[in-house]
Amino acid sequence: MSSKKSKRGRLGARGDLVVDEKQGTLSAYGERFLLIPVKLIHAIEDRLTESFGPITATSFQYEIGKEGGAQYVRLAQKVGIGIKGFSDVQRIASSLGTLDGWGKVEIVDFDFAKKFARIRWKNGVSVRNRKGKTAVCHFGRGVLTGAVEEIFGRRLESIEVSCQGKGDRFCEAVVGEPKEISRLIETRP
Numbered sequence: 001m002s003s004k005k006s007k008r009g010r011l012g013a014r015g016d017l018v019v020d021e022k023q024g025t026l027s028a029y030g031e032r033f034l035l036i037p038v039k040l041i042h043a044i045e046d047r048l049t050e051s052f053g054p055i056t057a058t059s060f061q062y063e064i065g066k067e068g069g070a071q072y073v074r075l076a077q078k079v080g081i082g083i084k085g086f087s088d089v090q091r092i093a094s095s096l097g098t099l100d101g102w103g104k105v106e107i108v109d110f111d112f113a114k115k116f117a118r119i120r121w122k123n124g125v126s127v128r129n130r131k132g133k134t135a136v137c138h139f140g141r142g143v144l145t146g147a148v149e150e151i152f153g154r155r156l157e158s159i160e161v162s163c164q165g166k167g168d169r170f171c172e173a174v175v176g177e178p179k180e181i182s183r184l185i186e187t188r189p
């Protein structure tokens, strides 16, 4: 952490996090951030589920997450990160995903031509136990989908094909064209 303002236009070291005690603000990459307990995310998930039922709650978390994901990519672009290839995407995932505490994020496949991505992560914020029957990372999957949408410049959908919340070794989402994702959902065992 540094106490003075940093204008270095790079992603990576958390040395870019600026704590302004006088103003009560945190910022990184020239934008304001917030450090919140993960249990606050859980409270939001629980409240949405109680009030609207699991299907609508899932959709809310996913759509809100998408907005956040787009913001992360705009942030990367703002500080001058070109997103031209696989290694650029992995770098953004490592700095804005992993280092921001979302979990350990790994890009498995990122196909610029087919507008398709496969992203894996461990220790996602929505995983509270390993005993669920369905995937639980709706918020995180939304963040990833929104980020990929922003990179490809088109509307996409996704499915979490593996989730630690139901005992899998890792979480993994497939992000792609809506019709591709629908086809995947229909043909899944």
Ligand SMILES: [Zn+2]
Residues within 6 Å of the ligand: 124, 127, 135, 136, 137, 160, 162, 163, 164, 165, 170, 171, 172
């Ligand atoms: Zn998951």
